[in-house]
Amino acid sequence: MELLRRLAQGGVHTTASLARELGVSQGLLASMTEGLARAGYLQVMGGGCQGKCGACSLADGCSISGLGSVWVLTEKGMRAANERC
Numbered sequence: 001m002e003l004l005r006r007l008a009q010g011g012v013h014t015t016a017s018l019a020r021e022l023g024v025s026q027g028l029l030a031s032m033t034e035g036l037a038r039a040g041y042l043q044v045m046g047g048g049c050q051g052k053c054g055a056c057s058l059a060d061g062c063s064i065s066g067l068g069s070v071w072v073l074t075e076k077g078m079r080a081a082n083e084r085c
Contacts, residue, residue: 001080003032004041007073008081033071041077045070 003022007013019029036042073081 004073004077004081008078036077037071040074041080042071043074045072
């Protein structure tokens with residue numbers, strides 16, 4: 001849930017920065033995001049950024065770039081991120 005919480009805070013996150021913040025490898029982070037997508041917590045929004053975020057219409061709202069796609073939280077993901085454990 002920590003990954004979802006970080007994404008719910010908004011902003012643009014790269015795989016490298018998220019992996020570093022969570023103390024995991026970029027490969028593990030990719031597996032985590034794929035699993036969260038399969039479970040309905042994340043969804044892909046279009047293609048990858050290719051380093052052109054400034055011109056991207058999603059630049060203000062995307063969550064993770066650098067996985068070949070831009071991922072955003074779904075409504076289910078937002079609810080899970082806001083749950084108190």
